[in-house]
Amino acid sequence: MSNKTKSPDLLSAPIPKTIRDMTIPMIFGMVTLMLFNLVDTFFVSLLGTDPxxxxxxxxxVTFTVISLAIGLSIGTSAIIAKALGAGNLEEARFDGAVALIVSALFVSVLAFIGYIYIDPIFSLLGAKQDLMPFIYDYMHVWFIGSIFLITPMIGNAVLRASGDTKTPSIIMGSAGLINAILDPIFIFGLGPIPAMGIKGAAIASVIAWAVGVFLILYLLIIKKNLLSLNSKNQTFILATKKMLKIGLPAAGANMLTPIAMGIMTAIVASHGAEAVAAFGVGSRIESISSIVVLALSMTLPPFISQNFGAGKFNRVAMAYKTTLKFILIWQFALYLLLIVFSGVIxxxxxxxxxxxxxxxxxxxxLPLGYGLQGVIILSNSSFNALHKPMNALFMSVIRLFVFYVPLAYLGSLYWGIHGLFIGALxxxxxxxxxxxxxxxxxxxSIESNEQIKVCEA
Known part of the structure; x- marks a missing residue:
């Protein structure tokens, strides 16, 4: 690859420093995006209870589309990073171009179905008729604009696969900033721009995504030369199959979490409204406490996939172990901090x-187990990095529906809300x-000729 595509050397650079340098920008990008999403919710709340x-x-509904996009981005990152690690630069460029096209087609089809069936979908979800006009206003724009959502997500996956996490974090932060600036303008109106209410929130999001599309395509095609539809060794269909083999199970695994949380909320509801309110707050605490884990789940896989492609299994094992040790220590320190400030929080x-x-x-x-939860999340993302997506999917099923939810339910039956939290832990x-x-x-088993046990502590 030319100098335009120069990226961190994931195959030989010191492991802890490389992963740290990749992860810090992702943390920044995620925090920025989270803050701007809160701003988005705040402005909509000013419109009143119904909006x-x-x-x-x-x-x-939007999470379903986003879960598909996340899954496809995971598949994209895994196949491109492996190709780069193996030195197959032409294959990596071709896979990236195909992933962008196929992902856009998938999301477009899903969004079209959603657009056509807005009424039955939201009626099934329990939306009352007085809310439907607001839902129409928002979702009509959101579905049409969702094509602009998928392209930056897949493009960022291509960049992460090459070891570049700074650029994706900048794009994430920029999109969030644009959305936050445009929200009040389109929601409440400014000068010649009329007040559009909840529709304005959707338009602001679509414009922010569209800017992201322009930035990511400029970077991938012009600046970094990471895309090409020319390949001597593979076809469009073959590249599509490779991406979907990982992407679709990853999307399915993402969709399991809200289902499980819905069941957990129903279990908590049996203990009264106060318990539900507290559990909702706890879920927000969990999402904030997991930022470092989630950032690592985006940066560890490209490292693993590149070294997997290069046959450097000891570096895969060392990166996996080093990351898990760090996250166990980090999350335990965070747990102690939460304990100290539990009353204030x-x-x-x-x-x-x-x-x-x-x-x-x-x-x-529950936060006592956040380090262990980090082990699960990072193991799942590492399975995808090794091109073992069904392992990751089965692991998600085992976690949520064999242990987490059932043990929480049993604990709830016998020891109330204390038992519910302990069972989940x-x-x-x-x-x-x-x-x-x-x-x-x-x-x-992948490296069966290895003479040492690569994951031995």
């Missing part, structure tokens, strides 16, 4: 003494052990 309720109903989010006490209970129990313990051992065995 806010309407946009809440859109989350399961609880009182920020709630005024009811009952809700405050349940939030404190949540903080004392124990579920993470069992799943973390299984995921670690399974990944080690998988890596060992």
């Amino acid at each position: 806010l309720a309407a946009i809440s109903f859109t989350f399961p 609880a009182n920020i989010f709630a005024s009811s003494e009952g809700v405050v006490s349940v939030i404190k209970l949540f903080i004392w129990i 124990i579920g993470n313990v069992f799943t973390a052990i299984i995921s670690y051992r399974w990944f080690c065995q998988t890596l060992q």
Whole structure:
């Protein structure tokens, strides 16, 4: 590849420093995007209860499309990073171009179906007729503009596969900033631009995504020369199959989480409204506490895939172990911090003494397992990096529907809300052990000629 595509050397550079340098920009990008999404929700909330309720109903639908996009981006990153690690630069460029085209087609078809069936979809979700006009206004624009959502996501996956995580973080942050600036303008109006209400929020998002499309295509085609539709050794169909083999199971695994959380919420609801309110706060605490884990789940796979493609299995094992050790220490330190400030946190989010006490209970129990949850998430992303997507999918099923939800339910039956949280914690313990051992065995079987056990502690 030319100097225009120069990227971090994932095949020989020191492992801890390389992963750290890749992860820090991703953390910045994710935090920036999260803050701007909160701003988005804030502006919609100023329109009143009905628009806010309407946009809440859109989350399961938009998350379905986004889950597909995330899954396809995981598949894209895995196949391109492996090709780069093996030195197949032409294959990597071709795979990237095909991934962009195929992903756009998939999302377009899904969005078209959603657009046509807005009424039955949202009626099934329980939306009342008085909310439907708001939902129409938002989703008509969102579905049409979703083609602009997928391109930056896939393009960022191509960049991460080459070891570049700074550029994706800048693009993520820029899109979030544009969205935050345009939100009040299109929602409430400014000068010649009329107030468009909830439709304005969707238009602001689509414009931000469109800017992301321009930036990512300029970078991939002009600046970095990472895309090409010329290949002597493979066809469009073959490249598509490679990407979908990993991307579709990864998308399915992403979709399992909201299903499981819905079931968990129903279980929590049996303990009253205060428990539900506290669990909602706890879920927000969990999402914020998992930022480093999620950032690593985007940066570790390209490292693993490139070294997998190059046959450097010891570097794969060392990166996997080093990352897990770090995340266990990091999340435990975070747990201690949450314990110290549990009272302050609880009182920020709630005024009811009952809700405050349940939030404190949540903080004392569940965050203790966030490091183990990190082991599970990073093992899953590493399975995808080794082109073992079904392992990752099965691991998600085992975690959520064999251990996490069932043990939480059993704990809830016998020991109330205390038992529910402890059961969920124990579920993470069992799943973390299984995921670690399974990944080690998988890596060992792939490199069967290796004389040492690459995952031995």
